[in-house]
Amino acid sequence: MRKFNEYKKLNLPNVAKQVLEQWEANNIFEQSVSIREGKQPFVFFEGPPSANGLPGIHHVMARAIKDIFCRYKTLKGYQVNRKAGWDTHGLPVELGVEKELGITKEDIGKKISVEEYNNACKEAVMRYTDVWNNLTRQMGYWVDMDDPYITYENKYIESVWWLLGQLFQKGLMYKGYTIQPYSPKAGTGLSSHELNQPGCYKDVKDTSCVAQFKSPLTPEGGMENSISKAFKLDKTTDSVLASPPPSWELEGAFFLAWTTTPWTLPSNTALAVGLKIDYVLVKTYNQYTFTPVYLVLAKNLVGKQFSKPYFESTSNEDFSTYKAGDKTIPFKIIAECKGSDLIGIQYEQLLPYAQPYVVASSVGNPPPSGELEGAAFRVIPGDFVTTEDGTGIVHIAPTFGADDAKVAKEAGVPAMLVLDENDNPVPLVDLQGKFRPEMGEFAGKYVKNEYYNEGEAPEKSVDVEIAIKLKEENKAFRVEKYEHSYPHCWRTDKPILYYPLDSWFIKTTAVKERMIALNKTINWKPESTGTGRFGNWLENLNDWNLSRSRYWGIPIPIWMTEDKMEIICIDSVELLKSEIEKSIAAGYMTENPLADFVVGDMSKANYEKFDLHKNYVDNIVLIAASGKPMKRETDLIDVWFDSGSMPTAQLHYPFENKDLIDKQKLGIADFIAEGVDQTRGWFFTLHAIATMVFDHVAYKNVVSNGLVLDKNGQKMSKRLGNAVDPFETLDKYGPDATRWYMITNAQPWDNLKFDVEGIVEVQRKFFGTLYNTYSFFALYANLDNFTYAEAEVPIANRPEIDRWIISKLNSLIKAVENAYETYEPTKAGRAIQEFVNDHLSNWYVRLCRRRFWKGDYSEDKIAAYQTLYTCLEVVAQLSSPIAPFYADLLYSDLSKVSGKGNTTSVHLSNFPTVNESVIDTDLEQRMNIAQQVSSMVLSLRKKEQIKVRQPLQKLMIPILNPTFKRQLQEVADLILSEVNVKEIEYLEDTSGVLVKSIKPNFKTLGPKYGKIMKQIAALVTQFNQNDIQEFEKNSGVEINVEGQQVMLDSNDVEIITQDIPGWLVQTEGGLTVALDISISQELKEEGIAREFVNRIQNLRKDSGFEVNDKIAVKILQHNEINDAITKNKNYICTETLATQLDLVNELNEGVTVDFDNDLSTLITIKKLN
């Protein structure tokens, strides 16, 4: 006979270990994929982690989410292939290696060859793969780790090159410049990541300067835009305008603009203002030259700029008596306008050392011809302009500021670029950080004193010299030291420059609209990330800067001639090989590094004969059509492009698996999931590449999960020491409880405050209860030899409570299925746990206990076993995506005995189907009534201190409608046995003894009566018993509120019973229950009998008897109990399996038992055989 496994106790970590062994011994994961061969695929993409670092607890979270839906879809019959992947390139890898080897970037190519360096990176990056694989195994994340995609492998790189080739052919790649952080001493650009290293931003004191940019009040030639027009100046505006004193410089005014980097002023080509900001025109004198001036600045900043020595004055006297050198200087606001009025006004170049060359030539993106003469040196709008500090007018030097470049480009203002010796456009500062020859007396000087070698720096920095020059020329309004935080190069410790650097760009802006449109078809979880964070990101899309000046990454596969006229993008190894052949023929190369590569041979061995990394491809010189040599563009690509390429690159598309992508659409994921921090990372690069190359989405459903914080809501970090070790957690609590906790505690997209106490709770509350329920089932099923061999007892033949739990179960299947389908794992888990704890364990099992251990192996008993079995089986299946180990144990323990379902593993079974016909909402409703009534009766008993063991005669329930009565009748037995009462009396509403209360229904009345709602409510609440009776008789009433007739019908109010005079009553919601607490002699004796049953049962247990052992009982007689025992002898015997029960006169041995009312006696029990 097969028996259900019974356990001594629940040990979840051990369960996981055991089940894991089973999985591995029987290749369950492989089977779960292979048994669905030929079925519809469910496409999942694994976002590649970097094996460079160790996994944290948040990886358990992220991977649990991925795992859940892949397992769920497998249960639903889909084939779910999941290929693991490794992200292997990138700066963190390089930095780690440099730290380990004790070198810096400068040493590459000197102390260490690029080849050695790259090999070190390759080795380092896969260092922790074992740890990762272990985590994956232990947490039960099913992903194919035997055949992962690895981004540094040649096949992968070849696919990436192919994608780049597609973009190139579509004209979506171009070379241009962008303003990037640049370290002149290190001679390299810096990534924002490098800039965000701790300590990079330092507080420094710089010479800041508010410069005066001169603009004629009314320019000659009658320019449309002018200061006088903007401020609507005429002779009435100011007395000075009406009759200017001879010294007053009237022909112009000045824009004030502040800068902390005066060395950028010679490169100024525009001034930016905020369109909505208020500006004023101020009359005053320059504090350095004492010249009278008109100045333009933001109204809000007048106070800040005109601090001492200035004072505000409206008196003409102050102005006419002012003379050079006075300690105080008067100023007066004479007109006001909006920023928008200033747009387009031209001004004189501040420091005219050079004129802007038109625009940098850019490969693939020729400059718009016919640059406007005089497009520079005018006022343009800038949405970033604030009145926080400065003047509300921002000096724009497009060559040295990212924002500057952006607004200048938008306004059509050229950057200050000049042509160098080779006719290449360059900024006024060279790559060493020195001024170019055009800069006159400043030529050859470093723009920052920090760039000079030790001891060589001049006394006055360029900033100071420029400030002095401006002061002398009446071009400086204010010069002072200013302390602010400024980024420094983390290697040289010198301040960085923002500097235009050449880069390759992908023209994502060209497909912006398409990306927005496609994004609208993606199901984002949560939706707001898709419309908000991601959507906004797309709306404000910039071109994708692809270049990285690094060593360890995928090289840009572009070769160019020196004159940049001829260019080739290599999109396959085959093409590279043949191009090299041509080059060899022309004598540019001597041998072909790809000589051994066999075109068309996709074997691993063939692809390991060469290397596509920088150290190899940089040596390759190709030949252009004209016969000129072509060299590779030296940059690598952004590693985000690596990972965004994975849908096709993981399959080596299009060189292999072409059909899988083209025909079976395996290049489009049904589902992906990563942290919300990937929104602009992986989620974006996948979307961008798919849109640009294939014109379709890369994924249909995406879950972006939040962070895992510590229990105090702080971010976990090694530094703070609050990081949770995932292995320790899994070892201690087991993967099931950990996963269940993470999934049910917070929605995946909310941040999780991770607290191990929560796991303990889940362990005890959910798994403990489920385990207990199973143990209970197994204990009695084994005693009765139940193996689910009998035919299914028809649902209709099963008792009310069985039909109820089956109805609940099917409602649960429906809810859980819906939750999984909509990527809401939290809802699924919570629904399951509510079912298990509240319905199955706390109601069904509790109420049915007797059915399992009492009586013969009848149909009722079989029905009970079948029902409980089914519930457990289905719960195991529904939970298996979240708690894959325990669910599998539970399911297998059941199915191995019964032979039902898949007897190997829950993960090979089919998701349960809902049986709508057994969902009975009326039944669920009336069980709800039963639960409520029981709870109320128990509450009453408690108030009166009457134990549940003491039977009571009756309870009374007022019946207000026939449906309620029927529902109550059908669950009456359940209630009576649960609360140990003999009968229910239904109080029909004819007696008039019921005290009722009436409550207005705001939901129906509100819309109808609006404003007089409050008065109606007040009136209705004051109805007395007569009014209510009257209302019920006529099923409505008409009342008068503030002169308005108001018709109330029965839907507009709720009438409930409140009291039954003379009885002990409890009211809750609409339900009222009265309890008869008088205890007759008979009831009392029955109560005593039950007490005895209880004591005897305890004794049985203490004596270690088996549950089905027969016993003989002896009780020392006692006047208070003799009748109770003799009258209920039969009852006591059946309950306790006693075949003999004797009241004896004397008992020398035995156990003393006490009862409430100070009486005690002795009992002995003996096992019989």
Added chain:
RNA sequence: AGUCCUAUAGCUCAGUUGGUUAGAGCGCUACACUGAUAAUGUAGAGGUCCGCAGUUCAAAUCUGCGUGGGACUACCA
């Protein structure tokens, strides 16, 4: 600085289209049960629904402005 998320009991979280006693679990207190027993049940205490303003007959719920927490992006003349 911008964008997005978030704020409900001591803690972790629910709370339907706005509808009048705001719920659950844990924890705490008291009690009960004792053939699920290292389990279980019942009851009690515990709330400025972050603040302010608005819309409405009615706001935890909708709108606006703030504050705290978090993320991402950018970076300041």
